Amino acid sequence: MLTYIIRRLLTLIPMALVISFLVYGGLELTPGDAVSHMIPPEMAGTLPPERLDALRDSLGLNDPFIVRYGIWLSGLLQGNFGYSLTAGVPIRQIVLDRLPATLEMAAAALVFSTLFGLILGTISALTRGTTADHTLTVVGMIGVSIPEFFFGLVAILVFALNLGWLPVGGRMLPGYETFFDRLPHLVMPALVLSIMMTAGVMRYTRSSMLDALSKEFVKTARSKGMPEWRVNLLHGLRVALTPVIVLISFRLPILIGGSVIIEEVFQWPGIGSEFIAAVRSQDYPLVMMIALLSVIAVLLASLIVDILTALIDPRVRLGE
Amino acid sequence: MTATLPGPGTRTTARPRTRHDRQFDRIRAREEAGTFKAPVQGRFFSKFRSNKLAMIGLVVFSVIVLASICAPLLTTHDPQQINLRAMLQPPSADHWFGTDRTGRDVFARVLYGGQVSILVGLGSALMATIIGVLIGIYTAYVGGWVDALAMRISEILMAFPQIILVLMLVAILGQSLSNLVLIFTLTGWGGIYRMARARMLSLREEDYVQALRAFGLAPALIAYKHILPNALGPIMVNTTLSTAAFILQEAGLSFLGLGVPLSTPTWGNILNVAQDLRVLENNWWLWLPVGIVISLFVLSVNLIGDGLRDATDPSQQG
Numbered sequence: 354m355l356t357y358i359i360r361r362l363l364t365l366i367p368m369a370l371v372i373s374f375l376v377y378g379g380l381e382l383t384p385g386d387a388v389s390h391m392i393p394p395e396m397a398g399t400l401p402p403e404r405l406d407a408l409r410d411s412l413g414l415n416d417p418f419i420v421r422y423g424i425w426l427s428g429l430l431q432g433n434f435g436y437s438l439t440a441g442v443p444i445r446q447i448v449l450d451r452l453p454a455t456l457e458m459a460a461a462a463l464v465f466s467t468l469f470g471l472i473l474g475t476i477s478a479l480t481r482g483t484t485a486d487h488t489l490t491v492v493g494m495i496g497v498s499i500p501e502f503f504f505g506l507v508a509i510l511v512f513a514l515n516l517g518w519l520p521v522g523g524r525m526l527p528g529y530e531t532f533f534d535r536l537p538h539l540v541m542p543a544l545v546l547s548i549m550m551t552a553g554v555m556r557y558t559r560s561s562m563l564d565a566l567s568k569e570f571v572k573t574a575r576s577k578g579m580p581e582w583r584v585n586l587l588h589g590l591r592v593a594l595t596p597v598i599v600l601i602s603f604r605l606p607i608l609i610g611g612s613v614i615i616e617e618v619f620q621w622p623g624i625g626s627e628f629i630a631a632v633r634s635q636d637y638p639l640v641m642m643i644a645l646l647s648v649i650a651v652l653l654a655s656l657i658v659d660i661l662t663a664l665i666d667p668r669v670r671l672g673e
Numbered sequence: 674m675t676a677t678l679p680g681p682g683t684r685t686t687a688r689p690r691t692r693h694d695r696q697f698d699r700i701r702a703r704e705e706a707g708t709f710k711a712p713v714q715g716r717f718f719s720k721f722r723s724n725k726l727a728m729i730g731l732v733v734f735s736v737i738v739l740a741s742i743c744a745p746l747l748t749t750h751d752p753q754q755i756n757l758r759a760m761l762q763p764p765s766a767d768h769w770f771g772t773d774r775t776g777r778d779v780f781a782r783v784l785y786g787g788q789v790s791i792l793v794g795l796g797s798a799l800m801a802t803i804i805g806v807l808i809g810i811y812t813a814y815v816g817g818w819v820d821a822l823a824m825r826i827s828e829i830l831m832a833f834p835q836i837i838l839v840l841m842l843v844a845i846l847g848q849s850l851s852n853l854v855l856i857f858t859l860t861g862w863g864g865i866y867r868m869a870r871a872r873m874l875s876l877r878e879e880d881y882v883q884a885l886r887a888f889g890l891a892p893a894l895i896a897y898k899h900i901l902p903n904a905l906g907p908i909m910v911n912t913t914l915s916t917a918a919f920i921l922q923e924a925g926l927s928f929l930g931l932g933v934p935l936s937t938p939t940w941g942n943i944l945n946v947a948q949d950l951r952v953l954e955n956n957w958w959l960w961l962p963v964g965i966v967i968s969l970f971v972l973s974v975n976l977i978g979d980g981l982r983d984a985t986d987p988s989q990q991g
Binding site: 368371372375379382383491494495497498499500501502503506507509510514521606607609610611613614617618628629631632633635637640641643644647648651652 | 726825828829831832833834835836837838840841843844845917921924925928929930931944947948950953954957960961964967968971972975976979
């Protein structure tokens, strides 16, 4: 098991390094550098170019690209993510402020979609060929076809503006910050975010379950006289689960990506809405850093899922 | 020939006649009468045509595409014509989907917007397919470091959540229609590349490919002329599904105001106004119809893609 984890880490680290290199390269390509952001434009015109150059020298901006990358990377590893151009505060601070909200919503959506997807997919597989199965298939198809933000808009109109059951957006009201005060704010965005993933998980569970139920050991279990529900759940679903978990890990980037737009629709104060604000104001350091962090989050999540599947299914860790 | 065979009903065996005997008799009768026709169309078309959902998808798809192309015939309104005397009017006989805040006809904007949105979706999907297939088929056939390099690049691209990569590139390259197609192509070829590569790796070991290689054909010729056609089914399915995905992404980006510049009407740009809660509550005609059109269009493309998958998947052919 340990060798498996080490092997996975060894493939992960070079990839993270290459991506950080690309992100730094992209950052270098964007217009302006630290000096042009430090000095007001009206002053930059009056300063002699030699003074600007001396300033660049003293800041290390004239060093070779690879040296600057090394300095940037070592800062990154020590938690120095640089500064936001528009807010002027450390990016680290912004990320730490915003991250809990995003994690809260993504985790809730992950729980919803896994739960609903597994239940609906199992029902669909066990009733295959019937009206219930066909209906679920078509509903799943419709679920992946409606833009998530449009779903969000309709949900806001119906449940917040017309019925008044749930708040329009935001994460909490000042003074009402306990978990149960925040719950109504969370329900709608998390459910809307989970729709696409639910449809995917449902579809995959169905085919994985059908596959598992056609295996020999299921017949054996039936012939031993085991009750049908035990055959389906203990033998069918358990075996069907591994590929579904792998699929969920593949879909994590979609969940993270989806949260960007959903956060904007529901005014959710997470990393996603910060990212969009940064793209709008062309705050390049912030854009690049959030992109880099999202990739690292995806890589780490896929590592954890790989380890989990290796734990459930010994064939995975021995197979490679 | 007919003379040597016993005709229907003249069977001498004692075996009881079954349903299959009667079926066989009917076929032979038709053959003798000269009315028997072998199915002209391939299995692909007949399978696709018998898939009800896929046919519904095809009809909805055709209606929306035709309506967008024939926009000038369907509406006399100019999608950009500002009319301050007809601001925010609800749907009427003159303005089917009402008018927006500057008095522009929403129905015309949806039709003309469809042209751009469909073009972006379809264009990006086609470009991504061409690039992905060209690279995937060739590198998989050649193998070695070229293959490893292409695989690493696609892995890096696919590690990014797509919308974040797209937004990052929008921030760097700037907003324009051609940039959007370029960005979608750049971020979208990975999936098709991987599938083309996987198909190629399994087809490469087939006997007929070995034979061609023994004849001394050039690798590129074998790869593109003799292997590619056998991999077209899944590629077509993938292109269809990417079209749906790109249209959703364009809508999402333009909704945020970060996709196609707002001066060009697209489905996403029309929806952009719904970010305002007052519009959301009071002017449903500004965003609900176009949202439904997008959903219907994406649904129809997905249904077609699913039908194509069923019709081309060899493991499902009976």
